[in-house]
Amino acid sequence: MMVKLQNLSEQLDPLETAYADVRFYDVDVEQTQQQYENLMSAMNNELQEESILNESAQQLAREIERLNIELASELVQHEQLEEILNHQLPALQAQLQLLRAKDDEASRARIHVHRMSQPAVEALLGQMNRICELVREKLDELAGAEKQEKIMMIRLELEALSNEECDEERIAKLEKQLQELHFKDEETEVLVSRVHELRIKKNKRVALANKIEGRLIELVNRMNMIDSNLRAVMDDRERRKMAASTGVDMQISALESALSEAAGEILPLLNELCSQSHHENIIIPSIQLQLENVQKFIEKCK
Secondary structure (H helix, E strand, O other): OHHHHHHHHHHHOOOHHHHHHHHHHHHHHHHHHHHHHHHHHHHHHHHHHHHHHHHHHHHHHHHHHHHHHHHHOOOOOHHHHHHHHHHHHHHHHHHHHHHHHHHHHHHHHOOOOOOOOOOOHHHHHHHHHHHHHHHHHHHHHHHHHHHHHHHHHHHHHHHHHHOOOOOHHHHHHHHHHHHHHOOOOHHHHHHHHHHHHHHHHHHHHHHHHHHHHHHHHHHHHHHHHHHHHHHHHHOHHHHHHOOHHHHHHHHHHHHHHHHHHHHHHHHHHHHHHHHHHHHOOOOOHHHHHHHHHHHHHHHHHO
């Protein structure tokens, strides 16, 4: 068309008015063409942006759906929930915030293509928040279940220790387990109190056992002294140094004294220690051994 107009313009030459009109029309057509191209380019850019934003929204929607399916499983573990809460959700939230910023910018700056998020960014935000709440709820449920399981094990161990000798290692283990619960409610406070009572009981038993052993050592030393003194009197060499009658009298006196002290004092005290250790379920094997030794000594002295 422009070529025909140019030919007509040349045929009309030198009619300058007609030529000027043709040139004006030519420039106007070029400007219109440029405006058209600019418009199409702008619309194409906005359409491409719209496609990218919607693709990003759909990708986020798929990730959210994947998390929903994973959380719906009854086999979901504590480690999985921690991974979702501490790593996957923060990454998705960052992507969603970026998408939201681009969505707001597109809605504000676009001229030709209306922003129509598919799915809507606000809907994705709501779904993401619900997933966060669901993960925390499941973590709380698992924590509660784990707590009850640990409490049950602690109770069983407490029952066992209540009927057995209190062991320091087992009590310390219970104290550590209670500290690791990180719960301060009435139930755990009762358990803490019971463990504390066990420790007091254990400390009393240890103190009593030490007292019994200390008293036993005193009696053994005393018995050794009696035996040593008696042997000295009964020694043949010492006996030869004395007159026959005097030596016999001393031996009889020494035997009677040793017998009286062993049978009248040491043996009852040993029996008392033995009875006390049995009553408190404190095992000290040497008590029975020393008791038998004293009984044998008494029999020899009779």
